[in-house]
Amino acid sequence: MNNQNHNAVPLNATCPACGLLCDDVTLSLTPELSLQNGCTKGIHFFEDAFNTSASASPxxxxxxxxxxxxxxAAAEIxxxxxxxxFAGLGTEVQGMxxxxxxxxxxxxxxDHIHSESTVSNTRTMQNSGWLTTTLAEVKNRADVILAIGTDITSTHPRFFEKLAWNTDSLFDKPSPELIFLGAPEASAKENAAPDGKEPTIIPAKITQLPEVIxxxxxxxxxKKINVETVAGIPTNTLISLIEKLRTAKYAxxxxSASALKIPxxxxxxxxxxxxISKLNENSRAAGLPLNSGDGDSSVNNVSTWLSGYPTRSRFNNGIPVYDTYHFATAKQLASCDxxxxxxxxxxxxxPNTQAPVIVIGHPDTKFERMPDVFIPVGIPGVDHNGQMFRMDSSITxxxxxxxxxxxxxxSEVIxxxxxxxxxRMIDGTAA
Ligand code: SF4
Incomplete structure (x- = not known):
């Protein structure tokens, strides 16, 4: 480990490796890197970060x-x-x-690297609005958690530890009942509560979820469903699931939009x-979309408050324009200069393109094709301070x-x- 340049004492840190942004982790660097309160994903992030070259050169x-x-050279291009x-956009608030x-x-x-997923959520919000909740509300109020298409912990490892099995909720409520629907990686044993209670797992393929929902x-x-199974799930199982949601105090x-790999x-x-809307006619329910990572919540919030739009936007003589189809990286790579x-x-x-390429990023960035300019920069939350939106966008x-x-x-480089x-503009040398 390249550990000459840091203090060999436990460090309080905020982990940026997933949208939970755990700020209760303590990092010890000796005898080897370990995280108190962290998870394996967090340890890997910090191990990789501390192993990067602290003196990579442009x-x-x-x-x-x-x-x-x-x-x-970058300014010239x-x-x-x-x-x-401008794509990738893996950064925090100030960088964006x-x-x-x-x-x-x-x-x-x-365009952000995870826009393909984010856009599915944005389109839903634009078309019909939605009712979502915060992590604090999940922790304090949820009595049923239904995860659709995701086991949650593969991407957000401490979710249940912090929000379901916690013993410090504001109200004296029992741990929520967990149900996984069409979550390929969900394991009853791995997601069992500390008291041994296992979640309900309803298997379905991701491609079958539209039919099931x-x-x-x-x-x-x-409505009555006059078949015995829907996508292989007994109709009675779906009826009991609806009953659990209907009778929950706060479902x-x-x-995870990134797990819903369907047209x-x-x-x-x-x-x-x-x-969720229908459940709210008689009880309380809310949605919680998981983020995809690499600062997507931060980047889209900053973009929205500064231009009125999330990414997949463009400036046209200073005026922002938004188009989730044409401004996708895959489309723009063919025409950008x-x-x-x-x-x-x-x-x-x-990604590959015929246009000149500037890469500003992680010191260990690998190249399929050598860019015209590469500027290695620090990793936020390791090499410099920063601000990030948590996945529920309720706090930074x-x-x-x-x-x-x-x-x-x-930020400094940009x-x-x-x-x-x-x-160049003042000197009149702009192209
Ligand atoms: S749950 Fe997420 S934020 Fe928390 S330590 Fe693990 S990777 Fe980091």
Missing amino acids: LLAGKSTNLETAIN LANSKQAL RNIMSLAKKTNATL NALNSLLNG VIVW HAELTIQSIVQL ALLWISTFNPYPA LPLKKLRDTNLPGL GKIEAKLSN
């Missing part, structure tokens, strides 16, 4: 260079572009603020949302700097590129 066409030269694509400012100046298109809506609306339905996933999410790829939490490689939490490095932060572009 590259220009694959050759080592200094930061100033790399920033000049963007100055010569007319339809740049700077990216938005640079995008406005360069008329760039913005439509059947649940029919039953909730008092929470959790889904028009937004229609299935809309069907889940209809179920510059790609700025940003991924600070994970070393994800930039501070990320803490845990080690000293020579790596600049993304700010310097923008300043170079401003100077």
Whole structure:
């Protein structure tokens, strides 16, 4: 482990490895890295982060260079572009603020790496509205949690530990009953409560979920289903599930848009949302969409409050435009004349394009094709402070700097590129 540059004492940290943003973790670096209150996913994140090179240097066409030269080269590419694509966008709040400012100046298109999933949720919200809840409400009020298409813990490992099996809810309520519907990885044993109570598991394929959720809506609306099974699930099982939801004091339905790998996933999410609306006519129920990671909640919140739209947006002479279809990275790669790829939490490689490529990201970023410019930057919550939205978008939490490095932060680099572009405009040298 590259551990010369940090304090060898336990460090209080906020873990950015999933949308729960656990801020109760304590990191010990000796004799080996361990996390108190953390989980395996969190340990892997911090292990990888502390193993990255703290002194990676910028590259220009694959050759080592200094930061100033790399920033000049990046500014030159963007100055010569007319339809740049800023993609990846794995960053926190301040990083995204700077990216938005640079995008406005360069008329760039913005798309987050996990937009394909986020867009399914956004379309549902735009079409029909939705009733969602916060993690605090789940912890304090939920008596039934129905997870659809996800076991939750594969992506958000401490979810049940913190929100279902906790003993510190505001009200004296029993632990919620857990039900997994069509969650391929869900295991009764692994998700058993500390008292040994196992969850109910209703198997179904992800592709069958639209049919199953439509059947649940029919039953909730008092319709009779004249078949013995729906997608292989006995109709009586679905009737008991509806009964549990109807009689719950506060049912929470959790889904993961990234797990719903089916065409028009937004229609299935809309069907889940209809179920929640109907339940609220006589009891209380709320939805909880899981986020996909890499700062997606932070990036889309910042984009929305600064431009009115989440990502898959573009600036056109300073005016934001939004299009979830045309502004997708996969579509834009064919027509953009510059790609700025940003991924600070994970070393994800930039996608292939014929356009000039600038990569600003994780020091260990690997390249399928050497970019024109690579600027390694610090990892938020390890190399520098930051702010992140938790997955329920109800609060932001501070990320803490845990080690000293020579790596600049993304905000600093983006700010310097923008300043170079401003100077070019003042000098009249802009393309
Ligand atoms: S549950 Fe998520 S935020 Fe909490 S320690 Fe694990 S990976 Fe980190």
